[in-house]
Amino acid sequence: MPSLKLGNTVIPYEERRSRRIKRISIRVTPEKVRVSAPARTSKSEIQAFIDKNRDWIIQNWTKLQETMVKPQRVYETGEKIPFVGKELTLEIMDTPQKMIRALYKKENEVLEIKIPQELQGEQRQEALREIIEKWYKQKARTVFLQKLNNWSQQMGVSYNQFRLKEQKTRWGSCSSLGNINLNWRAIMAPEPVLDYLVIHELSHLRHMDHSSEFWENVACYCPEHALHRRWLKEKGHGLVI
């Protein structure tokens, strides 16, 4: 792969030109910088665009290199992905259609993905990652809502609003207004861990702190909470796609 030299920074570089691309754009990923441009864009136009965005590229590239610790997974048929303590098998099928779709087949724990056959290589992997994330978020919303409703009834509390969040370091939060946020990535954890997270946030409706009274309340509904907390601490960073 060619590379782009910006000052002291050397970055793998890819250029894509296509009639289907309407305007010139730059994308910085943990692996490379990619410029996409309409088919007839000249070399000098591309160079000018890169020069104009030079600082932005360096900044983003550096940031990604520092924070990217997650290994890039390859999604293909037979690969397993975690879901509420289970492992789903991916089945990826080419379709002549333009839409990408995911279908969960509960009976054999398969996530079937139909993907436009024209998507290949890295584009294909990106599309797969996106659809899997979208599917996780949909499922997370449903599962969390069920659990919130179930546990809030059992605990005799009521929350205000629920929002699905994506946070780097937090699994959930509860505001003084009774709004509960939960991180969609938790949907990849075992079910008792999910229950613990929900019970934890709902307990904040009684105690807004992490006092001993708070933990007593958590323990009433989730006696093994310490175990689940440890699980999240040790394995939580691996719940990425």
Ligand SMILES: [Zn+2]
């Ligand atoms: Zn808390």
